[in-house]
Amino acid sequence: MRRRHRRLVSTPDLDITAFMNLMIVLVPVLLLGMVFSQIKMIELNFPGMASGEAPAADQFRLSVALISDGLEVADSDRGLIQALPMKQGGYDFEGLREVLVRIKSAVPEKTDVMLEVAPGIDYQSLVTTMDTLRSYEAVVAATVVEAELFPDVSLADAAENRTLAVAAVGGGQ
Template sequence: MRFRMRRARQKQVAELNVTAFMNLMVVLVPFLLMMAVFSRITVHELSLPSASQASEQEPPSLQLEVIMRTDHLVIADRRRGPLHRIPNTGEGYDLGTLGERLLEIKRGAPSIDQATILLEPQVDYQSLIWVMDVLRGGQTDPASGLRQPELFPQISIGDAPVQGGSGR
């Protein structure tokens, strides 16, 4: 008799309630997929040199800087000082002139692929992205369908020097 009671107890299978887990997965999976797409779209790669790389390599002949002020852009060489000053147009920064000047500099120093953007705190994020796109180059012009040459793809970002202190 005892044997039969034990067997009867063992045959009862407890039901597993997975409804709550399934509800969580239905919500979580689409959310994670959406976030993966958005983070992929908004990533801009920046290269920062490590301390060991900076000490081993000799400095290049041109250390290009683009200084973003609220009312103008300055293209400068860290050693020689300002090369070009580009005042703003009515719509904002003159990105066309910036691209032309950078192309001239690239023709003079084709092996250089690094540049630094120094910006004032008042400069908005969208303007920074537009200048980064021009500095990087390599985009296709929608009007003509021609691909621009790649200019300076390795970009670093920093704070602009105080305008009265350095004369830039």
């Protein structure tokens, strides 16, 4: 009779050393290459008053209009303070900042401003205008700090066919 030899079946040991080395290197490289996005929130107030609330007659109500022709700074009750036409590089945010600093020095307790935005204004111009309205860089004790201008920004719609007051009057500020 013929003998049958039983084959020895053995399971090989898994060698995962190379795979572990790959993971040890790959995970930090992927984490370092990942882009972290930062989301910043801007709080807004919308125009309007509570029921039964009426504005004081002598209250200074500052409004800034962001239209396709430029920027207008006005007191909504008394009229135009300054019109800033477009420059070659875009809107005159430096001029706006100077006007707002002068207004803030005259009325330091004022913290709110109404921003009127015309249809078709790009998002970056809107955000840059809001940043300009909120604060400016000032030097205090040889240190540059963010000084507060008008942090309470309210948004409103400007008329679609609105033109810059300077252009309507015929130039000159």
